[in-house]
Amino acid sequence: MNNKIRITKQFDFETGHALYGYDGKCKNVHGHSYKLSVTVIGIPINDTSNVKYGMVIDFGDLKKIVASEIVDKFDHATVFNKNTPHIELANELEKRGHNVILVDYQPTSEMMLVDFAKKIKNRLPNNIKLHSLKLQETGSSHAEWYANDQS
Template identity: 85%
Template sequence: MSKIRITKQFSFETGHALYGYDGKCKNVHGHSYNLYVTVIGQPIADNANVKFGMVIDFGDLKKIVKDEIVDVFDHATVFNKNTPHVELAKELQVRGHNVLLVDYQPTSEMMVIDFAKKIKKRLPDNIKLHSLKLQETATSFAEWYASDNA
């Protein structure tokens, strides 16, 4: 049977700041992110299976991505915990803000690598993550492809 790719789109709002950056993005700011998750697999051939003909139920993929990415990053502010931004993060947390401290510079490039690791861990064995596209603005995005990272 043929391998098929399916894609589901997600959106979330996230703030961040890039410590040490030489432009405006050193300031705390936010984006309306769009995340496109593409997986690849063979449609279920067993016509007795309630998911007959599906690679993966879009609802199952949605649950994975919401649990790992959307519900975590939506309306959070992300800082690299290995920078002085940790002091700002602590102040925001004390004031009741949702702050994420990560081990990387929170660029789209690094976020998409993090997202790929998290999603791959949760996929069934017969489904592979093919690609991610994280769109930061209408004209800017980062992409991750499994074939580039084999």
């Protein structure tokens, strides 16, 4: 029997950003205590000789992937769209020893999820699929990415 199971692990990280050209307060540099939920789907390992018997993926293995691709990079960093004048601010901050990430998109929760999905999918074993991501930006606001929604 091929029972597909979804496994979710949550991650917390602090990241600063600014939305260039935005018409509200978020045009200013500010930060969030992000909560990222990563859900993968697969069939539990059926081989009794496998140390991971009964698991879809070891939570520790999923943690290693997400930590190395996202949390370790984005935690206590400031993200700017490199295709805007924020590049000058980014360069100045980097000169002063700040951790800056330059991306080619507007660093909204929505676009960060698109980036995160690509990075996580590239690292998952072939038998495991990324099912969904949820990025909580504030206590009352989050964005979600679902594999089923992608064309």
